[in-house]
Amino acid sequence: xxxxxxxxxxxxxxxxxxxxxxxxxxxxxxxxxxxxxxxxxxxxxxxxxxxxxxxxxxxxxxxxxxxxxxxxxxxxxxxxxxxxxxxxxxxxxxxxxxxxxxxxxxxxxxxxxxxxxxxxxxxxxxxxxxxxxxxxxxxxxxxxxxxxxxxxxxxxxxxxxxxxxxxxxxxxxxxxxxxxxxxxxxxxxxxxxxxxxxxxxxxxxxxxxxxxxxxxxxxxxxxxxxxxxxxxxxxxxxxxxxxxxxxxxxxxxxxxxxxxxxxxxxxxxxxxxxxxxxxxx
Amino acid sequence: xxxxxxxxxxxxxxxxxxxxxxxxxxxxxxxxxxxxxxxxxxxxxxxxxxxxxxxxxxxxxxxxxxxxxxxxxxxxxxxxxxxxxxxxxxxxxxxxxxxxxxxxxxxxxxxxxxxxxxxxxxxxxxxxxxxxxxxxxxxxxxxxxxxxxxxxxxxxxxxxxxxxxxxxxxxxxxxxxxxxxxxxxxxxxxxxxxxxxxxxxxxxxxxxxxxxxxxxxxxxxxxxxxxxxxxxxxxxxxxxxxxxxxxxxxxxxxxxxxxxxxxxxxxxxxxxxxxxxxxxxxxxxxxxxxxxxxxxxxxxxxxxxxxxxxxxxxxxxxxxxxxxxxxxxxxxxxxxxxxxxxxxxxxxxxxxxxxxxxxxxxxxxxxxxxxxxxxxxxxxxxxxxxxxxxxxxxxxxxxxxxxxxxxxxxxxxxxx
Ligand SMILES: Cc1ncc(COP(=O)(O)O)c(C=O)c1O
Numbered sequence: 001x002x003x004x005x006x007x008x009x010x011x012x013x014x015x016x017x018x019x020x021x022x023x024x025x026x027x028x029x030x031x032x033x034x035x036x037x038x039x040x041x042x043x044x045x046x047x048x049x050x051x052x053x054x055x056x057x058x059x060x061x062x063x064x065x066x067x068x069x070x071x072x073x074x075x076x077x078x079x080x081x082x083x084x085x086x087x088x089x090x091x092x093x094x095x096x097x098x099x100x101x102x103x104x105x106x107x108x109x110x111x112x113x114x115x116x117x118x119x120x121x122x123x124x125x126x127x128x129x130x131x132x133x134x135x136x137x138x139x140x141x142x143x144x145x146x147x148x149x150x151x152x153x154x155x156x157x158x159x160x161x162x163x164x165x166x167x168x169x170x171x172x173x174x175x176x177x178x179x180x181x182x183x184x185x186x187x188x189x190x191x192x193x194x195x196x197x198x199x200x201x202x203x204x205x206x207x208x209x210x211x212x213x214x215x216x217x218x219x220x221x222x223x224x225x226x227x228x229x230x231x232x233x234x235x236x237x238x239x240x241x242x243x244x245x246x247x248x249x250x251x252x253x254x255x256x257x258x259x260x261x262x263x264x265x266x267x268x269x270x271x272x273x274x275x276x277x278x279x280x281x
Numbered sequence: 282x283x284x285x286x287x288x289x290x291x292x293x294x295x296x297x298x299x300x301x302x303x304x305x306x307x308x309x310x311x312x313x314x315x316x317x318x319x320x321x322x323x324x325x326x327x328x329x330x331x332x333x334x335x336x337x338x339x340x341x342x343x344x345x346x347x348x349x350x351x352x353x354x355x356x357x358x359x360x361x362x363x364x365x366x367x368x369x370x371x372x373x374x375x376x377x378x379x380x381x382x383x384x385x386x387x388x389x390x391x392x393x394x395x396x397x398x399x400x401x402x403x404x405x406x407x408x409x410x411x412x413x414x415x416x417x418x419x420x421x422x423x424x425x426x427x428x429x430x431x432x433x434x435x436x437x438x439x440x441x442x443x444x445x446x447x448x449x450x451x452x453x454x455x456x457x458x459x460x461x462x463x464x465x466x467x468x469x470x471x472x473x474x475x476x477x478x479x480x481x482x483x484x485x486x487x488x489x490x491x492x493x494x495x496x497x498x499x500x501x502x503x504x505x506x507x508x509x510x511x512x513x514x515x516x517x518x519x520x521x522x523x524x525x526x527x528x529x530x531x532x533x534x535x536x537x538x539x540x541x542x543x544x545x546x547x548x549x550x551x552x553x554x555x556x557x558x559x560x561x562x563x564x565x566x567x568x569x570x571x572x573x574x575x576x577x578x579x580x581x582x583x584x585x586x587x588x589x590x591x592x593x594x595x596x597x598x599x600x601x602x603x604x605x606x607x608x609x610x611x612x613x614x615x616x617x618x619x620x621x622x623x624x625x626x627x628x629x630x631x632x633x634x635x636x637x638x639x640x641x642x643x644x645x646x647x648x649x650x651x652x653x654x655x656x657x658x659x660x661x662x663x664x665x666x667x668x669x670x671x672x673x674x675x676x677x678x679x680x681x682x683x684x685x686x687x688x689x690x691x692x693x694x695x696x697x
Contacts, residue, residue, distance in 0.1 A: 021406055048583065049580075050444075050551075050581045050582045051449070051453050051567065051568070051582050052453075053297075053298065053453050053457060053460075053568070054298040054457075054460065055457075056457070060443065064443070067581070071579075072579050072581075073579050074579075094566075095296055095566045096566040096567065096576070096580040096582070097580045097581075098577065099565060099566055099571075099580065100565060100576065100578070100579060100580030101579075101580070112590070127298050127299070128296045128297055128298060128566070128569075129296060130295060130296070130297065130302050132294075133294055133295065133296055147375075150299070151298070151299045151300075152299065153299045153300035153302075154300070154305045155299075155300050155301075155302075155463060155464070156299055156300075156302070156303065157303065160299075160302060160303065160306075166323050175299070175300060175551045177641060178460065178461055178462070178463060178464070179300075179457075179460055179461035180302055180457045180460055180461065198619075234336070
């Protein structure tokens with residue numbers, strides 16, 4: 001069993017996201033490590049791209065901070081090597097960086113995935129790469145035992161679902177509502193409909209886009225998800241720290257306790273052994 | 282090209298967030314039915330509106346004084362005379378009408394120079410559709426007349442402040458809006474860029490330029506042109522005026538890009554002081570398609586530069602990239618100073634004040650008329666009214682040899 005699949009074995013998985021290198025290399029290492037202490041089961045690490053079209057303003061700003069701090073794909077892989085965490089890591093990035101990675105001898109998905117696997121990346125989410133264009137990356141992932149995670153949107157129906165089902169591995173990223181990433185206070189019923197459409201899929205379902213509190217996390221799990229993905233609500237904490245000039249250790253502590261809140265929320269949403277959850281039986 | 286796969290050689294494709302894929306498939310279907318197969322008489326409706334509302338056909342003018350200067354026959358395709366003052370209406374009207382046939386309720390668009398935004402706002406007013414336009418902060422500052430025109434036609438103009446605040450950022454922002462409101466909204470992309478079917482569809486709406494020009498030049502010159510010269514930003518007027526000549530192998534096709542202040546790039550700063558994507562870019566994936574882009578070695582997209590906002594873009598249409606790779610299109614470039622010179626040249630010799638974008642093509646003919654043959658078709662993609670302030674300022678700051686005495690004009694407020 002892959003490390004990512006194993007992360008879903010013991011109850012609901014909490015999957016936080018941070019942009020690597022936000023706001024700088026050293027602080028960011030400690031922030032990612034704080035997420036693991038707070039209970040992360042898998043961590044999504046953003047490798048920043050200059051045109052993040054699937055991202056809302058919060059993560060877009062994080063990407064700008066990280067790029068201004070000198071983050072590059074090469075630095076990103078060093079970052080992963082320098083990280084002291086045990087949970088599986090997913091690299092979230094845009095296709096052009098994968099396509100360009102390498103040197104004059106070899107460029108593209110194979111070079112990128114090989115290097116990623118070497119430093120300990122377990123899977124990828126590439127939001128601007130639909131299943132139709134994913135064959136080269138899929139092959140590279142298969143060759144290096146990495147997972148390729150796809151997003152199912154509220155608009156995804158019919159044939160597209162089949163296409164994604166045949167490509168996806170690790171977990172399926174269920175987009176909770178239309179739009180870009182960003183913390184919200186409401187949670188849409190688009191989530192329920194999306195989960196229902198893929199209920200039969202033989203892969204863990206993790207819901208993301210807009211989850212910002214333990215209560216949200218609980219509701220998402222109650223709705224039948226196997227995991228929750230949280231990005232903007234955590235990135236907001238980093239942004240606030242930058243704005244107020246807080247020392248990194250303070251920010252790391254806040255991240256850890258926010259992570260704990262989210263993880264505990266997810267656990268509360270899980271069906272207890274005595275009383276199986278109706279939607280999961 | 283094949284409309285089934287959306288690929289032009291290695292270029293093209295559909296690299297967009299999953300949330301948009303169903304909308305793109307719906308658009309593909311609508312493009313095939315309405316545009317390619319004229320279902321419900323869509324294309325007839327479109328052509329009729331282009332004539333009555335848009336003012337087509339635009340003239341092909343024999344430019345007597347330019348011809349004397351260059352010792353060849355120069356013909357101007359006058360897209361500046363199209364309603365709105367640029368070729369952009371061909372596409373905007375086509376797409377807004379298509380959105381209407383598809384039952385969409387809201388239109389969004391991005392704009393660089395403001396010409397596409399203006400054209401979209403006009404088409405929306407004409408067809409009764411609500412319209413929002415995203416425009417970079419920097420472009421808003423340098424193209425104010427167009428911002429006002431959009432407002433007059435009832436469109437909302439949303440400033441985009443990230444990055445350098447130009448077209449690249451505006452496109453990203455519009456894609457985000459689309460991803461949020463995809464179910465009732467159509468994104469009218471402004472050039473032959475973006476995911477399939479946009480590059481093919483926009484070309485087909487712009488193709489009317491070369492359909493007319495081909496007939497007109499046969500009538501006036503008694504032959505096909507030896508060369509067709511036009512500016513290339515994203516490449517929509519370019520593909521429009523090239524489309525019907527692509528199979529005429531004897532006709533030279535010249536895409537004139539913005540050389541900006543230099544063709545060198547500053548990798549350190551991530552800035553290309555030009556927008557010469559075909560000439561200096563490399564293969565990459567930007568805004569939904571695989572094409573040539575200005576990027577650093579890691580694949581981060583560079584900030585581009587041009588004195589003309591409409592050419593200031595780090596990407597280019599995938600079909601144009603493919604035609605250039607195959608040697609069918611010759612990609613050339615002209616720097617900011619030469620473009621200003623071309624601007625003044627056409628104004629003085631023909632009484633036609635071109636858009637700064639189009640002035641790049643004029644400048645190329647000025648410098649290379651010896652190599653272009655006896656009959657040159659020069660596309661004037663738009664008129665220069667929107668650029669007057671920029672030209673006043675830029676001409677004042679530089680040494681443009683054929684400029685009128687603008688220093689005195691600027692200093693005295695016109696009482697020279
Ligand atoms: C007058 C004019 N010409 C040319 C362009 C460049 O666009 P394209 O290369 O798509 O024709 C623009 C873009 O705004 C424009 O306004």
